[in-house]
Amino acid sequence: MSSEQRAPSAKPSPTPGLELARSVEALLFLSPEPVPVAELAEACEASEAQIEGALELLAEDLAPGRRGVVLKQVAGGYALATDPVAEQAARRLLSRPRTPPLTQAQSETLAIVAYLQPVSRPEIARIRGVSSESAVATLTERGLIEESGRSRFGAVIYRTTELFERLFGLESLDALPDPSRFDPTPEDATELRERLLRAGEQRSEG
Amino acid sequence: MSSEQRAPSAKPSPTPGLELARSVEALLFLSPEPVPVAELAEACEASEAQIEGALELLAEDLAPGRRGVVLKQVAGGYALATDPVAEQAARRLLSRPRTPPLTQAQSETLAIVAYLQPVSRPEIARIRGVSSESAVATLTERGLIEESGRSRFGAVIYRTTELFERLFGLESLDALPDPSRFDPTPEDATELRERLLRAGEQRSEG
Amino acid sequence: MRVAELELDLETFSGPFDLLMALVLREEVSLLEVDLAEVVLAYLDHLEREGELDLESATEFLVLIAALLELKSRLMLPRAPEDLDLEPEEAAEELLARMLEYRRYRDAGAHLAQLFAAERPHLYRSAPLPAHLRRVSLDAARPSYEPLDLAQALGGLLRVPPPPDVSHIRPTVSLERRLRVLRDLLGRSGRIDFDAAFASEDRLTQAVTLFALLEMYKKGEATWTQRELFGPIEITGQA
Numbered sequence: 110m111s112s113e114q115r116a117p118s119a120k121p122s123p124t125p126g127l128e129l130a131r132s133v134e135a136l137l138f139l140s141p142e143p144v145p146v147a148e149l150a151e152a153c154e155a156s157e158a159q160i161e162g163a164l165e166l167l168a169e170d171l172a173p174g175r176r177g178v179v180l181k182q183v184a185g186g187y188a189l190a191t192d193p194v195a196e197q198a199a200r201r202l203l204s205r206p207r208t209p210p211l212t213q214a215q216s217e218t219l220a221i222v223a224y225l226q227p228v229s230r231p232e233i234a235r236i237r238g239v240s241s242e243s244a245v246a247t248l249t250e251r252g253l254i255e256e257s258g259r260s261r262f263g264a265v266i267y268r269t270t271e272l273f274e275r276l277f278g279l280e281s282l283d284a285l286p287d288p289s290r291f292d293p294t295p296e297d298a299t300e301l302r303e304r305l306l307r308a309g310e311q312r313s314e315g
Numbered sequence: 316m317s318s319e320q321r322a323p324s325a326k327p328s329p330t331p332g333l334e335l336a337r338s339v340e341a342l343l344f345l346s347p348e349p350v351p352v353a354e355l356a357e358a359c360e361a362s363e364a365q366i367e368g369a370l371e372l373l374a375e376d377l378a379p380g381r382r383g384v385v386l387k388q389v390a391g392g393y394a395l396a397t398d399p400v401a402e403q404a405a406r407r408l409l410s411r412p413r414t415p416p417l418t419q420a421q422s423e424t425l426a427i428v429a430y431l432q433p434v435s436r437p438e439i440a441r442i443r444g445v446s447s448e449s450a451v452a453t454l455t456e457r458g459l460i461e462e463s464g465r466s467r468f469g470a471v472i473y474r475t476t477e478l479f480e481r482l483f484g485l486e487s488l489d490a491l492p493d494p495s496r497f498d499p500t501p502e503d504a505t506e507l508r509e510r511l512l513r514a515g516e517q518r519s520e521g
Numbered sequence: 522m523r524v525a526e527l528e529l530d531l532e533t534f535s536g537p538f539d540l541l542m543a544l545v546l547r548e549e550v551s552l553l554e555v556d557l558a559e560v561v562l563a564y565l566d567h568l569e570r571e572g573e574l575d576l577e578s579a580t581e582f583l584v585l586i587a588a589l590l591e592l593k594s595r596l597m598l599p600r601a602p603e604d605l606d607l608e609p610e611e612a613a614e615e616l617l618a619r620m621l622e623y624r625r626y627r628d629a630g631a632h633l634a635q636l637f638a639a640e641r642p643h644l645y646r647s648a649p650l651p652a653h654l655r656r657v658s659l660d661a662a663r664p665s666y667e668p669l670d671l672a673q674a675l676g677g678l679l680r681v682p683p684p685p686d687v688s689h690i691r692p693t694v695s696l697e698r699r700l701r702v703l704r705d706l707l708g709r710s711g712r713i714d715f716d717a718a719f720a721s722e723d724r725l726t727q728a729v730t731l732f733a734l735l736e737m738y739k740k741g742e743a744t745w746t747q748r749e750l751f752g753p754i755e756i757t758g759q760a
Contacts (some may be wrong), residue, residue: 130383132400134401135383135384135401138344138384139409139654141648151408152404177336178341189344190644191345191644194341196644198342198359198360199341203346210634211633215630216634216637220633223629239542276641277633277637291628292624292625293625298617298621345644345646347648406658409650410655414665417666419674422671426675442678443678481662482666483664483667490668491671494672496672497676498679
């Protein structure tokens with residue numbers, strides 16, 4: 110059977126680039142999740158290189174500012190999303206209220222999970238210096254982090270979700286900036302240390 | 316507050332046609348159902364005439380054969396739909412056709428439609444002794460039965476589909492097995508429909 | 522109870538222990554101004570109230586309070602005694618390391634919050650697949666169901682449940698008594714409307730009354746008329 114299907118006569122004629130781009134656009138329109146290049150290639154019976162070419166054509170057509178929809182590379186695949194131009198109208202039509210921004214507790218907790226995953230709740234609490242139950246619960250509720258098992262001490266451990274990557278416009282977790290970028294400079298660290306010590310000296314003198 | 320927002324200075328500048336077309340495209344992209352012009356106008360804070368203009372622009376951009384999606388005008392308004400060019404690829408990527416076992420309610424409903432067709436929904440309910448909306452909906456969704464018009468009292472009437480015959484391995488409807496083997500009173504010569512209705516009414520009285 | 526939840530009411534701070542730790546880490550409360558002895562006393566009070574010693578949380582408390590004490594002694598006495606377990610320098614470094622670690626994630630979090638704000642205006646579609654993609658295509662359809670199941674389902678629908686078993690119910694309505702009632706009524710007025718006289722009786726009584734009526738008809742004592750189906754039945758005595 111399969112050898113028959115692979116026979117040259119049964120092979121579909123190679124899809125021209127434009128038609129392939131149309132198919133890819135249709136697939137991204139239908140798919141509820143971002144679609145990886147490999148899956149697009151399999152579905153279209155094309156090579157990954159051909160898909161990349163089609164995606165390039167599509168990216169041009171859907172370049173920001175041209176249409177109501179833009180092409181996004183997120184969460185390990187490609188997806189269509191609306192252009193910000195339509196945000197207000199879309200929220201009115203679908204009565205989808207704007208999601209509230211992250212609170213500081215939520216963004217700190219999310220950063221810890223994103224960089225250290227899988228990470229347990231006690232570890233999050235140790236770094237933040239406060240029990241972070243409510244932030245963890247809200248982030249779980251919003252689908253940005255999820256439980257991914259238990260540590261050997263029995264604590265629930267967390268990781269980020271695919272939705273996190275999508276909503277933060279990340280192609281993958283590797284697209285997160287290097288955390289050392291957020292480290293204080295050696296000068297800042299020295300200054301902080303000196304401030305601690307100076308405070309001590311002032312107190313013991315006074 | 317609201318009077319301030321309505322003051323001329325705070326009013327957004329009239330949306331240019333192109334931008335409106337982009338918004339309309341985004342709205343149709345997001346909406347799972349066709350959207351009436353009036354709703355588009357309300358969401359975009361534009362007049363219906365402006366929306367009609369935007370839809371014309373959009374119809375050009377999305378004319379059949381140009382992109383992966385096309386603009387469709389259907390009963391409930393306007394909608395985006397995928398171009399048939401991607402049908403096979405979409406099936407490979409997304410469709411998970413399932414033929415799960417039929418529940419008792421589904422088997423009974425399907426048997427009634429198969430043997431009595433065309434048959435109206437109230438008749439199905441009378442024979443089964445219970446409203447059968449959910450079974451009818453599932454069988455329709457799976458493509459086993461379909462609407463085939465209305466009775467003279469306005470009730471939707473149903474018949475089986477070609478897909479039904481394929482999935483049951485039937486050459487034609489004449490190949491449906493003779494039910495007499497499962498008939499508790501095969502000697503009763505009254506028409507099958509009459510007997511089913513009578514039995515259904517007696518059951519629901521009991 | 523976890524140490525983190527230990528409620529403190531100090532001169533400079535009021536709230537749970539973990540909040541105190543957080544404020545110290547954020548440099549919002551000076552360790553120099555916190556009376557650590559009071560913290561220890563509060564913890565001892567708590568132990569007394571609970572009446573039991575939770576080893577795990579006691580250990581956690583001791584570690585935390587020791588780190589704070591050593592750091593504080595280092596802050597207050599630049600030349601600290603040598604006999605402390607944790608070198609003051611180490612304690613300060615430990616707290617400093619934790620402050621720096623916290624800052625890293627605070628700033629990374631601020632970056633994430635920016636990304637989130639920038640992406641929020643993009644909306645994604647979430648719609649079910651079109652119906653034709655949700656069902657088997659005609660070409661791909663293979664026999665998956667058994668036609669006999671349909672015939673069997675139909676047979677089940679032709680079945681009528683047996684009439685309810687009433688053998689355990691003893692009739693308590695006697696024909697004699699119903700005859701007496703009928704004769705009595707007819708003797709008084711000569712005419713009875715069946716519904717008016719018996720509609721409030723139960724079905725069994727009504728049925729036996731009908732039997733009694735048949736008996737009287739047979740004997741020529743009474744006759745009845747009904748002008749239309751389900752209409753009123755009028756009984757006339759024939760003396």
